[in-house]
Amino acid sequence: MNGGPGVELPRRTAVMWLLVAFAVIFLVPSGRMVRMAMGESGMPRLLLVWGMTGATVLVTVVLPLLIARSMRHGHTFVSEEAVTRTRGEVIRKQIRFEELVEIRARSNGRMGGVPSEAVTLIAADAHGKRRGLHVSRVFVTSLQPLLARLEREVARRPELLANPHERELFQAALAEAD
Helix, strand or coil, X not given: CCCCXXXXXXXCCHHHHHHHHHHHHCHHHHXXXXXXXXXXXXXXXXXXXXXXXXHHHHHHHHHHHHHHHHHHHEEEEECXXXXXXXXXXXXXXXXXXXXXXXXXXXXXXXXXXXXXXXXXXXXXXXXXXXXXXXXXXXXXXXXXXXXXHHHHHHXXXXXXXXXXXXXXXXXXXXXXXX
């Protein structure tokens, strides 16, 4: 990509902050479990209590914080040549429009007040191996730059939308993005 990564799709940070709040709220019960586990003695019970404590801390504190961190550093860019997902400055996934073999647009209504429209781009490499890139409004505030670029690509190559149903879904996504 000669002209830089392109236009960044604006990120939605509500889910990230919700995960951070979830982890902070569960710090207190997790701390209590650790204190309780430290007071245990006797081998079978000790292993069981520490195993449950470790699993609880992992699921309710560590995992949400790792996911939130990943979301904070993730960016999606749309340029004339490609859609690029980065983590910090590192390109994690890139799909060039010339490699596209299929476009899938979906709308699942709302996810607790957050629109859940999404576009999945499917591309094939020189060996025919398929790979995809999913872009959802759960994580970005607008799909408009991506849909505008895809509209031009679909006008040029209508076979990217596999059937009339996919065409209807894509047209509905375009109408909602405006």
